[in-house]
Amino acid sequence: MTAAIAAEGIRKRYGDIQAVDGVAxxxxxxxxxxxxxxxxxxxxxxxxxxxGIREPDEGRIELLGMSPWxxxxxxxxxxxxxxxxxxxxxxxxxxxTIHTFASLYGIGPKPADAMxxxxxxxxxxxxxxxxxxxxxxxxxxxxxALVHDPELVFLDEPTTGLDPQARRNLWxxxxxxxxxxxxxVLTTHYLDEAEILCDRVSVMDHGRVLKTxxxxxxxxELDETVRVSVESGLVTAxxxxxxxxxxGADATSVEDDGVSLSVAxxxxxxxxxxxxxxGALRGLEVRGATLEDVFLHLTGREYRA
Ligand SMILES: Nc1ncnc2c1ncn2[C@@H]1O[C@H](COP(=O)(O)OP(=O)(O)OP(=O)(O)O)[C@@H](O)[C@H]1O
Numbered sequence: 001m002t003a004a005i006a007a008e009g010i011r012k013r014y015g016d017i018q019a020v021d022g023v024a025x026x027x028x029x030x031x032x033x034x035x036x037x038x039x040x041x042x043x044x045x046x047x048x049x050x051x052g053i054r055e056p057d058e059g060r061i062e063l064l065g066m067s068p069w070x071x072x073x074x075x076x077x078x079x080x081x082x083x084x085x086x087x088x089x090x091x092x093x094x095x096x097t098i099h100t101f102a103s104l105y106g107i108g109p110k111p112a113d114a115m116x117x118x119x120x121x122x123x124x125x126x127x128x129x130x131x132x133x134x135x136x137x138x139x140x141x142x143x144x145a146l147v148h149d150p151e152l153v154f155l156d157e158p159t160t161g162l163d164p165q166a167r168r169n170l171w172x173x174x175x176x177x178x179x180x181x182x183x184x185v186l187t188t189h190y191l192d193e194a195e196i197l198c199d200r201v202s203v204m205d206h207g208r209v210l211k212t213x214x215x216x217x218x219x220x221e222l223d224e225t226v227r228v229s230v231e232s233g234l235v236t237a238x239x240x241x242x243x244x245x246x247x248g249a250d251a252t253s254v255e256d257d258g259v260s261l262s263v264a265x266x267x268x269x270x271x272x273x274x275x276x277x278x279g280a281l282r283g284l285e286v287r288g289a290t291l292e293d294v295f296l297h298l299t300g301r302e303y304r305a
Contacts, residue, residue: 003062004029004152004183005050010059012045019045020056021207027185032178034194035187036291037204038304043187044156046204050185051081051154064152077105080150082141082158088129094140095125098147105148112147119143119173135166142173153177155186159193171197189305191291201291203298210298215291222297224289225252228271229262234280237261243274260285 005027012020020042027033035043048054050061052068052075063079066072088097095116102112116122119139124132129140138158145153158174159167174197178184188194194201195215202212211218237256240263244251249270254263260283265271268286275281295303 002029002065003027004031005061005063005185007050007061008059010046010049010061011057012042012049012054013057018207020049023059023204023207023209025050025202025209025212027183029183030178030181032174032184032197032199033186034198034201035185035204036189036191036194036201038189041204042207043189043204047154047156047185047187051079053081077148078151080145080148080153082145082153082155088137088140090130091128093126093128094121094132094136097129097140098143101144102147107148115143115147116140118146133166135162135170138162138166138170139173142170142177146177150182152183153185155184157187157189159188159190167193191295191303191305195291203291203295205295205299211294218294219289219291222289222293223266224293225264225266226268226289227262227264227285227287228268228275229260229283229285229287230275230280231283232256232258232261234282235261235275235278239278240274243278244271247274249274
């Protein structure tokens, strides 16, 4: 696979703030890549530099094999940039908005209407863009970014501020966009979103990429214990401890807080088997580490979006 984006040594300073401090990134063609980090980590600035709408102080960037800065007209039809919903033109309906974006690329009204249909907004085509709900407005802004059928799409925090159902609906749309073969680069401060959607994530903090990898790989590399828990009262913690020792199973701790009995272990299978033998599987949950633990490990502090 050729890289859709290759960037090295990107730096950007605003006055005293070093917003981006030596970022290197390689994003493969067809990849769903998440740039993940708390507020102020430098995600948006990095994204804008990759898109070619902001000039870096330093660094080398290849976007689809070309330099995005100064603005490269050959790249514009090949990339889609989602504008924040607040950037819609005043007073235009959803249909007029997407027709306006389409006309900028020489695209006619038919494909624009088809794109509106694709994001489920045909029924709201006559509604003024500023009257749409948060999720509808995000879908319209994504439709505008896709109307010219770009091969690479940039999305800046597309689900921020949406309710859980609207977020899930948007995830389905984003998955489909990627499944069609488009490279998708998204910034997010939601760890669960990155874990669910992205092939690989770059974890950013203080203007730097701390680590890049598949979410599952980053989590696995932590070598954290898995927590197996069942309802309290089915079997005692002492009995479980003895049975696990007899079975030679690894158990870092066995605790019962009156609601759940939890076993921290690196080998969940024999633990579940011991609990099953006791008929004590009601309420079974197996929870591993998450990207939150990865962030904690990389930065030494709890993740706060
Ligand atoms: N145009 C600007 N002028 C001055 N400072 C800026 C500008 N844009 C961003 N910054 C600062 O640079 C740092 C990185 O901001 P950036 O928006 O890139 O981070 P982010 O990770 O996208 O954060 P958020 O999730 O809040 O959007 C922050 O400290 C921010 O205040």
